[in-house]
Amino acid sequence: MVDQQTWERRTEWPMAGVALLFLVAYSCQVLLTLTPAWHAVCEAVITGSWVLFVVDYVVRLVLAERRLHWFLHHLLEFLVVVLPAIRPLRLLRLVAMVTVAQRAIGGAIRGKVLVYTICTSTLLLYVASLAMLEAERGHPDSSVKSFGEALWWSMTTVTTVGYGDYSPVTTTGRLIAAALMIGGISLIGVVTATIASWIVEQVAEEDAAKQAATANQIEELRHEVRRLTESLRATEQKMPTS
Amino acid sequence: MVDQQTWERRTEWPMAGVALLFLVAYSCQVLLTLTPAWHAVCEAVITGSWVLFVVDYVVRLVLAERRLHWFLHHLLEFLVVVLPAIRPLRLLRLVAMVTVAQRAIGGAIRGKVLVYTICTSTLLLYVASLAMLEAERGHPDSSVKSFGEALWWSMTTVTTVGYGDYSPVTTTGRLIAAALMIGGISLIGVVTATIASWIVEQVAEEDAAKQAATANQIEELRHEVRRLTESLRATEQKMPTS
Amino acid sequence: MVDQQTWERRTEWPMAGVALLFLVAYSCQVLLTLTPAWHAVCEAVITGSWVLFVVDYVVRLVLAERRLHWFLHHLLEFLVVVLPAIRPLRLLRLVAMVTVAQRAIGGAIRGKVLVYTICTSTLLLYVASLAMLEAERGHPDSSVKSFGEALWWSMTTVTTVGYGDYSPVTTTGRLIAAALMIGGISLIGVVTATIASWIVEQVAEEDAAKQAATANQIEELRHEVRRLTESLRATEQKMPTS
Amino acid sequence: MVDQQTWERRTEWPMAGVALLFLVAYSCQVLLTLTPAWHAVCEAVITGSWVLFVVDYVVRLVLAERRLHWFLHHLLEFLVVVLPAIRPLRLLRLVAMVTVAQRAIGGAIRGKVLVYTICTSTLLLYVASLAMLEAERGHPDSSVKSFGEALWWSMTTVTTVGYGDYSPVTTTGRLIAAALMIGGISLIGVVTATIASWIVEQVAEEDAAKQAATANQIEELRHEVRRLTESLRATEQKMPTS
Numbered sequence: 012m013v014d015q016q017t018w019e020r021r022t023e024w025p026m027a028g029v030a031l032l033f034l035v036a037y038s039c040q041v042l043l044t045l046t047p048a049w050h051a052v053c054e055a056v057i058t059g060s061w062v063l064f065v066v067d068y069v070v071r072l073v074l075a076e077r078r079l080h081w082f083l084h085h086l087l088e089f090l091v092v093v094l095p096a097i098r099p100l101r102l103l104r105l106v107a108m109v110t111v112a113q114r115a116i117g118g119a120i121r122g123k124v125l126v127y128t129i130c131t132s133t134l135l136l137y138v139a140s141l142a143m144l145e146a147e148r149g150h151p152d153s154s155v156k157s158f159g160e161a162l163w164w165s166m167t168t169v170t171t172v173g174y175g176d177y178s179p180v181t182t183t184g185r186l187i188a189a190a191l192m193i194g195g196i197s198l199i200g201v202v203t204a205t206i207a208s209w210i211v212e213q214v215a216e217e218d219a220a221k222q223a224a225t226a227n228q229i230e231e232l233r234h235e236v237r238r239l240t241e242s243l244r245a246t247e248q249k250m251p252t253s
Numbered sequence: 254m255v256d257q258q259t260w261e262r263r264t265e266w267p268m269a270g271v272a273l274l275f276l277v278a279y280s281c282q283v284l285l286t287l288t289p290a291w292h293a294v295c296e297a298v299i300t301g302s303w304v305l306f307v308v309d310y311v312v313r314l315v316l317a318e319r320r321l322h323w324f325l326h327h328l329l330e331f332l333v334v335v336l337p338a339i340r341p342l343r344l345l346r347l348v349a350m351v352t353v354a355q356r357a358i359g360g361a362i363r364g365k366v367l368v369y370t371i372c373t374s375t376l377l378l379y380v381a382s383l384a385m386l387e388a389e390r391g392h393p394d395s396s397v398k399s400f401g402e403a404l405w406w407s408m409t410t411v412t413t414v415g416y417g418d419y420s421p422v423t424t425t426g427r428l429i430a431a432a433l434m435i436g437g438i439s440l441i442g443v444v445t446a447t448i449a450s451w452i453v454e455q456v457a458e459e460d461a462a463k464q465a466a467t468a469n470q471i472e473e474l475r476h477e478v479r480r481l482t483e484s485l486r487a488t489e490q491k492m493p494t495s
Numbered sequence: 496m497v498d499q500q501t502w503e504r505r506t507e508w509p510m511a512g513v514a515l516l517f518l519v520a521y522s523c524q525v526l527l528t529l530t531p532a533w534h535a536v537c538e539a540v541i542t543g544s545w546v547l548f549v550v551d552y553v554v555r556l557v558l559a560e561r562r563l564h565w566f567l568h569h570l571l572e573f574l575v576v577v578l579p580a581i582r583p584l585r586l587l588r589l590v591a592m593v594t595v596a597q598r599a600i601g602g603a604i605r606g607k608v609l610v611y612t613i614c615t616s617t618l619l620l621y622v623a624s625l626a627m628l629e630a631e632r633g634h635p636d637s638s639v640k641s642f643g644e645a646l647w648w649s650m651t652t653v654t655t656v657g658y659g660d661y662s663p664v665t666t667t668g669r670l671i672a673a674a675l676m677i678g679g680i681s682l683i684g685v686v687t688a689t690i691a692s693w694i695v696e697q698v699a700e701e702d703a704a705k706q707a708a709t710a711n712q713i714e715e716l717r718h719e720v721r722r723l724t725e726s727l728r729a730t731e732q733k734m735p736t737s
Numbered sequence: 738m739v740d741q742q743t744w745e746r747r748t749e750w751p752m753a754g755v756a757l758l759f760l761v762a763y764s765c766q767v768l769l770t771l772t773p774a775w776h777a778v779c780e781a782v783i784t785g786s787w788v789l790f791v792v793d794y795v796v797r798l799v800l801a802e803r804r805l806h807w808f809l810h811h812l813l814e815f816l817v818v819v820l821p822a823i824r825p826l827r828l829l830r831l832v833a834m835v836t837v838a839q840r841a842i843g844g845a846i847r848g849k850v851l852v853y854t855i856c857t858s859t860l861l862l863y864v865a866s867l868a869m870l871e872a873e874r875g876h877p878d879s880s881v882k883s884f885g886e887a888l889w890w891s892m893t894t895v896t897t898v899g900y901g902d903y904s905p906v907t908t909t910g911r912l913i914a915a916a917l918m919i920g921g922i923s924l925i926g927v928v929t930a931t932i933a934s935w936i937v938e939q940v941a942e943e944d945a946a947k948q949a950a951t952a953n954q955i956e957e958l959r960h961e962v963r964r965l966t967e968s969l970r971a972t973e974q975k976m977p978t979s
Contacts, residue, residue: 120455170918172899173414192412204449207930213846228955229470362697415656434654446691471712604939657898676896688933713954
């Protein structure tokens with residue numbers, strides 16, 4: 012029987028595929044006016060992906076060494092599996108894939124952070140717009156009636172601009188908005204932090220005289236002291252024995 | 254007779270309890286339509302907690318070594334005790350508890366900052382929404398009529414999105430909004446700063462050759478120089494006396 | 496005859512006083528409905544302060560060693576003296592006083608930055624609200640009719656919340672708004688940067704093993720190497736001459 | 738035949754001139770009501786600059802050593818040349834000039850970043866306002882009817898204030914808005930990061946005892962150890978041969 016880590020490594024790509032299938036089916040349902048047959052297909056894919064997510068969750072829970080500990084540290088995944096309202100969060104699996112892909116490719120930290128931020132923001136904007144459209148278009152007071160409008164609203168929210176020409180009126184819509192706002196604050200944080208890290212580095216490199224001492228330099232200094240110690244020992248041996 | 258520090262250490266948990274009781278009574282008064290009997294109970298709890306806060310404040314002022322100095326450095330607490338309008342700030346006592354709890358548990362700085370930020374933000378959002386609802390619902394021009402709307406407004410304010418679909422019209426409401434905005438700017442600051450600190454660390458660790466020299470390495474180098482000095486002294490003693 | 500630096504040191508407090516007088520007279524004119532006599536007094540104070548600013552500017556220009564260079568580096572002051580529309584910027588003199596006061600008191604950098612930010616923000620909010628009220632209240636489409644509303648609008652602008660319940664419609668009002676927005680971005684920047692600096696320091700101190708090597712430690716190490724060199728020289732002198 | 742780098746170095750100033758000509762012609766077309774003759778002149782300049790951009794792009798693609806690699810890394814330039822809708826992005830050539838000019842002048846990193854940010858922001862605001870006006874003024878629901886309004890809208894967007902008194906209704910307008918929002922987030926990031934870098938430096942310099950060890954100090958220490966080693970060798974040679 013496999014252990015939990017092996018299971019997770021083996022299922023990470025298949026589960027990302029399932030999440031992608033779910034995304035396609037969910038997009039079709041929200042964006043297109045489907046014939047009953049296609050609607051049933053989409054419904055089947057969505058239900059199927061949900062079953063696979065439940066199975067994956069249960070298997071990992073069973074395989075976990077300390078089940079209660081694992082359960083408490085994966086509370087979000089439990090909610091994603093149990094509550095239909097937050098099912099778009101299953102796409103976090105796709106975001107996790109970005110990390111996996113980057114591990115394979117390698118590269119500098121700041122480049123990785125940038126790519127990760129762009130991928131996550133794009134997915135977040137797309138999914139939030141889909142969910143927003145589904146939640147709001149049925150409501151009489153809502154101004155969000157098309158995917159374009161939902162996308163525009165998402166953009167003004169995630170950048171914290173918030174014109175207010177479109178704003179959610181349903182509870183679901185407002186929960187999605189809250190998630191987007193938190194995402195937006197994090198986005199500003201990541202962008203700023205990456206630039207700050209770059210500027211700090213540039214300023215340090217600019218003035219060579221102020222450059223920080225590195226571990227390497229200390230290491231070289233140590234070699235010299237060691238060589239000195241050896242010279243001394245050699246000198247001692249050459250000395251006339253008293 | 255106890256000194257001020259002992260008093261503060263002994264009363265920190267009881268006073269947090271009093272603040273919690275105040276929070277419950279205040280929430281009931283604002284959110285529920287109470288029978289006169291329950292209303293009186295809530296009123297009694299709120300008055301009682303106020304009396305305890307006054308007593309605590311006076312005792313600490315009396316126990317302080319330099320009373321004027323203490324008074325000037327605890328001006329906010331004086332105002333919280335004296336002005337009924339800002340009584341929700343008594344809940345700062347609960348926020349202080351987060352610090353105490355973390356001191357007991359321990360953990361890395363960034364983790365602590367994160368937990369502290371989440372707790373404070375949640376409490377801030379809840380209390381600001383309560384106070385907002387109390388201040389605005391009686392005003393004819395106000396659009397905030399339910400706790401859900403107040404919470405939604407708080408969220409758009411603290412993230413600096415500001416759609417403008419709900420905005421305060423009373424002076425009290427605007428003061429609460431100003432406090433939330435300052436809280437929001439600080440929130441963005443803390444989130445960004447935490448991410449920046451993490452990225453700076455990752456970038457430094459990434460390139461081992463550029464890793465900063467640590468105090469430990471200098472210490473080891475010093476040991477080596479000291480050993481060398483001792484060798485030299487030993488050599489000297491072995492030398493034939495001239 | 497005095498040189499420029501002496502002049503500036505001697506006039507910094509008097510000119511700050513003049514700026515304060517200007518602030519009081521300007522506030523009275525905007526906020527109160529004055530009798531013609533008092534209006535004339537305010538007008539006289541405003542004109543008088545302007546004359547003093549012009550005199551101060553001309554004296555400093557004449558005393559400057561490289562006049563063209565000084566003129567180009569003090570273009571903002573030239574505009575403040577010449578354009579009546581931006582006369583509230585004379586209060587920059589008061590902001591400069593904060594720096595002078597802090598130089599006298601001393602203290603840690605982050606504390607200074609905090610005090611400076613609070614003072615500047617408060618003054619900025621107050622003056623922007625005054626100027627906004629003066630610019631907008633005469634316009635038929637404007638919604639800003641009282642100082643309270645102007646202050647509320649300033650607060651929503653400087654924190655970049657921007658509800659849109661009040662927004663300027665005159666060109667002067669929009670220029671003031673633009674200045675406030677730039678001030679707001681800088682405010683967020685300063686708050687975030689101060690927190691970031693604090694967190695970076697805390698993280699570094701947390702793990703003593705990772706603490707950066709300091710210049711002091713290197714200095715101590717050097718003393719030890721020097722002592723070693725001296726020991727060697729002493730040894731050498733004790734040696735039998737060959 | 739020249740190589741790609743020589744070509745780029747030789748054409749950077751002429752192409753910046755072409756971009757500037759394009760900017761002038763585009764501004765005239767949008768802002769002024771031209772006579773048919775002048776309209777034709779502007780049209781000719783715009784078309785001519787486009788031809789030159791195409792020629793420049795093709796020459797650089799042909800001269801590139803690894804063409805596919807170069808094509809994939811200059812996808813944005815391809816789109817700028819091919820899509821008429823994003824032709825204002827040709828002005829990126831002017832932004833590139835700021836970098837070139839700064840390379841010539843020199844100066845500290847933070848100063849450069851500041852100048853670059855101010856130049857880019859100003860150009861971004863101007864061009865976005867132009868493009869916005871062109872896109873929105875024909876639309877019946879749009880509120881942006883003059884260049885002043887477009888500029889005011891750009892300012893509220895780039896600072897993420899977003900009052901919502903003006904907001905785009907056309908798809909082109911919303912794409913421009915999205916670009917401005919991303920620019921705004923980056924602007925906040927750059928401002929914050931520059932301030933953070935400055936504060937971190939000030940805090941470090943403040944406490945001389947905590948100043949980081951610099952590479953220079955390590956270098957000096959190494960000289961001393963080397964001198965010591967040489968002394969030892971000299972001592973050894975003076976020793977009586979056993």
